[in-house]
Amino acid sequence: TDITWSPDGRRFAAANYTASSIELWLGAVDSAELRRVAGVKLNDTLSSPLQWWSGSQELLVRMTPAPAGPPPTPPAAPSGPNVQESLGNSGPVRTYQDMLRSPFDEQLFDYYATSQLAAVDVASHRITLIGKPAIFGSASPAPDGKHLLVARVRRPYSYIHTWSSFPRDTEIWDRSGKLVRAVHSAPLQDRIPIEGVPTGPRSIVWRPTEGATLLWLEALDGGDPKTKVPHRDRLMMLRHPFTAPPVEVFRTEHRASPPIFGETGGLALISDYDRDRRWARTFRIFLDDPGAQPKLLFSRSRQDRYGDPGRPMTRTLPNGRMVLAQSGASIFLDGQGATPKGDRPFLDKYDLETSRSERLFRAGETGYESVVGLLSSDGSRFLTSFESPDTPPNLFVRTAGSEEKKQITSFTDPAPQLRSIRRELVTYKREDGVQLSFTLMLPPGYQPGTRLPAVLWAYPLEYNDSDTAGQISGSTQRFVQLRGADVRFLLLAGYAVLYNATIPIIGDPETVNNTYIEQLTMGAKAAIEKAAEMGVIDPRRVGVSGHSYGGFMTANLLAHTDLFRAGVARSGAYNRTLTPFGFQSERRTFWQARDIYMKMSPFNYADQIKEPLLLLHGEADNNPGTFPIQSERLYQAVRGHGGIVRLTMLPFESHGYAARESVEHTLWEMLTWFHRYLKAE
Incomplete structure (x- = not known):
């Protein structure tokens, strides 16, 4: 429904x-x-x-x-061949x-x-x-x-x-x-460069505070991010009765995002993004005064979680449109509040004139509390959601400047047996000095000093620099809830889980994958060594698993290292020649970086996958690049070279698994596979 x-x-x-x-x-x-x-x-x-x-x-x-x-009924026989043709344009x-x-x-x-x-x-x-x-x-x-x-x-x-x-x-x-x-x-948008945008109006929206005024963005670089121009985009506006030509409101140096509208005075916030630096800026503009000097509000690395000022909060107008929540010259910013000790969400009142912030709320170090919405126009009252490792999320009314809060809901713990799961944020460094982290999760009834079979769960991400790559995200103060085919179900079977281990791939965005395998190996090796040093895992009995790009990671780690005894790769892509015009954050085509595509494809090293590999995939996976054939071909390649491999295709499932039968079967497959190959001494 x-x-x-x-x-x-x-x-x-x-x-x-x-x-x-x-x-x-x-x-x-x-x-x-x-x-x-x-x-x-x-x-x-x-x-x-x-x-x-x-x-x-x-x-x-x-x-x-x-x-x-x-x-329509299918024809008894095709009327002719199915033809595609290109006349020379890239x-x-x-x-x-x-x-x-x-x-x-x-x-x-x-x-x-x-x-x-x-x-x-x-x-x-x-x-x-x-x-x-x-x-x-x-x-x-x-x-x-x-x-x-x-x-x-x-x-x-x-x-x-x-x-x-x-x-x-x-x-x-x-x-x-x-x-x-x-x-x-x-026309048919078949000439857009990779990571480019269409030419002509895009992101066309109504202005929420006027009866019938349209705004849209237009590319000034032909939609091509590699074209060198002083401005990439412009913001255009067309007012009722739509007889006059549209007028230009603002130009951005880099690729722009659709504006967030204020409620009064023609206020709007517009952001642009420099893809080479992964840098975002936000400007204050006035739609009705194009000559007014724009004011730069924020300029930061999009990957800098510690320096994130938060996202502007909005409210719904009677006409159903969303606008900035304003109090005079101030707006409200809601942020995750990432810190080296974990997330501590906050609510700020930000003055657009002075660029000064007033902190109205910040979560404590115990428990996890985030802002759900404002209850007063001046931000003095707001709704939060509070949870802790022992209590499920519930809603509370808070007043700025006061520690008191009024509970609104009283949801109880649906799975008390999960409360004895132990969690700890663990930080460490890989051999080149980059700081990494994982959440160590230990099963109910764990006895200190016991070395357990363990599973590392991760999803590699790309970064420009080691400082942002090493920042902490998430919180150990949250209430554990297991949904879907969550790898943390393995905790109930006696495994340790190195959850969300950070596996950063660091470098210039154009060439970051040149050292993908080397950085992947360093990250995984450092995580295992740290957990073994803590005395909680048996380094001889460690498995690896991931979904999508994490599945791709899993197959590569089995192909290029001897760190793991077994792996489970879910819905991954394993032959990068089948994604020749780029994948994930890779900007180069196969023909521009043949060696990198070949090196990063675990399919090409199927003869080196000697540890048992379980492949899971939805038969109807429609995610770009992760065709079901990716798992089918890797299975055949590993099998053909005498490897231990199992392929499970889930009927009717797409990139994520939704049906109860599919979720339960996925968990059974993972448990059975790791029981067979990790539990034994």
């Missing part, structure tokens, strides 16, 4: 999934009754099928067109799954993706159709309730790009579906 609340918080709408259709149901906080809206069959093929229309009285919904008729593309592959697939896409827009009155249940059925990439009502911004997807389609790259016409409509103004007609 998909539930969305009205802006005033008094009503909600829910999508109810049945065997034959998706129904629309309405409810209110002052009634226990739910009412179905007759005549509405929602269509959620491309996005959420319902949203509130500029207030709390109407919904904008996507319906299955009536009459829909039966879906068009690099990431590796995607589940693409259209034939004219019949195109018919199916038309059938299932086509929807009818409609307005639904929540009081009377009156349904008003808007325009004609189409494939809508997006549809957004203006704050005035009189206009719609729609993006209609059109042909020609692509067999190598996702539907979001298909040609589309972005238009302003009135409530009847009549065209008011064409905003942009985008």
Whole structure:
């Protein structure tokens, strides 16, 4: 069920999934009754099928067109070959799954993706159709309730790009579906450079505090991040009645993100990002005064967790739009508060004029408390969520400057047996001096001095420098909750878990992977040595596991080191020639860095994988690059060289595993594999 609340918080709408259709149901906080809206069959093929229309009285919904008729039937025989052609223009593309592959697939896409827009009155249940059925990439009502911004997807389609790259016409409509103004007609986005952006208007949004004003970003570098230009983006604005040309509001030196709007005075915050330095800046601008001098508010490494000023908090206007939570010239910043001892969330009141912060709240060193939302416009009252290793998260009302708090909820511990799990934040250094960390987790009933079989769980990340790579994230003060196929279930079977071990890959963004294997090995070796030095693990009985890029890490560690007795790799990519136009943060193509792609592919070293390897993968994995064939081919390669390997393909599962049967089977596979190869002395 998909539930969305009205802006005033008094009503909600829910999508109810049945065997034959998706129904629309309405409810209110002052009634226990739910009412179905007759005549509405929602269509959620491309996005959420319902949203509130500029207030709390109407919904904008996507319906299955009536009459829909039966879906297209496959041809008894193909009408001809499926042809793709390129006429010499470069068009690099990431590796995607589940693409259209034939004219019949195109018919199916038309059938299932086509929807009818409609307005639904929540009081009377009156349904008003808007325009004609189409494939809508997006549809957004203006704050005035009189206009719609729609993006209609059109042909020609692509067999190598996702539907979001298909040609589309972005238009302003009135409530009847009549065209008011064409905003942009985008061709097939098949020429966008890797890590680039489309040319023309992008990130088109309504300004929340005006009836019908559009803003968007436009690239000034042709969308190519490698082009040297003084400014990469500009912010444009188009006001009702949409007859005058759009005006330029602001230019950014680096790639811009969509603005966060203030409630008064035309205030907006806009950020840009220098991908080479991984550096972010945030500016204050005034939309109605383009000549006003922008003010730089924050300038920092995006990877610097200790220096993160926090994210601006927002509030919902009666029209359903989000704006900055303001108190005079001040805004509010909510941050994780990373420290060398773990996260301590905070709430700051930040004066945009003086650039001074007033700390309203910071979590203590005992327990973990984070801000959920503001309860007063001046920030003096706010809602927090508090948890500790022994108590589950509950909501509290707090007053700034006071240690007192009023408890709102009283959720109890759903799994008391997990409370005897021991946790400790452990820091150490790899051989080149880079600081690393993991959370040491020990099973219930652990006897000090006992050396346990252990599993290292990690996900490598790239950094520009060792200072940020060594920063601590997370907290040992949180309430342990196990969800899905969580590796920490192994604790209940008597294993130690080196949880979220940091495996940084440090270097210039263009060449950082040149030493991927070496840095991967240093990080894993340092973690095992530290845990062994503490006397809690048996270094001869250590396994390694990870998901996605962590699965890729697992296979590489088994191929290039003798640190581990066994491994479990989940939903990874193991042959980088199958992701030739880049992967993760790798910017170079296979043809620009052949040796690196080959060296980083554990498939090429399958003959060196001598330790037992369990491969798990969803049969319907649609994550870019992690085709199911990646695990299938690695299995065949290891098997062909006499290695110990097992392949488990999970039916109907994508990149993450959702079904109860899949989750339980994944846990059984991991437990059985590690019991077989780690438990024995």
